[in-house]
Amino acid sequence: MATNKLHYTVPGIPTKDAERVVALLQGRLHACNDLHLTLKHVHWNVVGPHFIGVHEMIDPQVEAVRGFADDLAERIATMGGSPMGTPGAIVRERDWDEYSIGRASTQEHLGALDLVYQGVIKSYREGIEELGELDPVTEDMFVSQTEQLELFHWFVRAHLEDSSGNLSTANASTEKGAARAAKEKSGKSSKR
Numbered sequence: 001m002a003t004n005k006l007h008y009t010v011p012g013i014p015t016k017d018a019e020r021v022v023a024l025l026q027g028r029l030h031a032c033n034d035l036h037l038t039l040k041h042v043h044w045n046v047v048g049p050h051f052i053g054v055h056e057m058i059d060p061q062v063e064a065v066r067g068f069a070d071d072l073a074e075r076i077a078t079m080g081g082s083p084m085g086t087p088g089a090i091v092r093e094r095d096w097d098e099y100s101i102g103r104a105s106t107q108e109h110l111g112a113l114d115l116v117y118q119g120v121i122k123s124y125r126e127g128i129e130e131l132g133e134l135d136p137v138t139e140d141m142f143v144s145q146t147e148q149l150e151l152f153h154w155f156v157r158a159h160l161e162d163s164s165g166n167l168s169t170a171n172a173s174t175e176k177g178a179a180r181a182a183k184e185k186s187g188k189s190s191k192r
Helices: 015-045 051-078 087-093 106-134 136-158 175-190
Strands: none
Touching: 015 051, 015 087, 015 106, 015 136, 051 106, 051 136, 106 136, 106 175
8 A cells, every 4th residue: 555654643643653544544445435436336237126126225325435435535634644536546555356246136236245345344343443542533433434334234135135144145255156146046035
């Protein structure tokens, strides 16, 4: 990740700590910019019998995640950093792969989104753990955003579980594998 040399920061936080906080914020800014674009991609490319429900469920998530990105960028600036929001910076600095599903059924996209949300939430929780020692204000922002991301993840997972609570994507490790598992499981349950 690019370094963000700080010339000043908020009162009460040593520069070294503020630089680490800015790095954590920048990582989440990249993740949120990528996530809201991925969610919009899903919104445009989802098809099938449950199209309208999923199509309409995704848009509020897009708007919320865009808001998270703005909050993160403004916190970087508040800390004395310079937020990077360009596509090139996201691609250059991310540690995840490009979303891999194009035009596909609702279940396939939801299966893939299950893994996307798992990755984003896991990285937020890792940041929360580290921020507890560095900056409680930024930690609070991460906690608040994680709460909403976990809610959106639940919305996705509700489409992927059976009445016993078993997820169709439980053993998937790739987006395409999760998409395939979700599609296969939904095909079996609709034939009963």
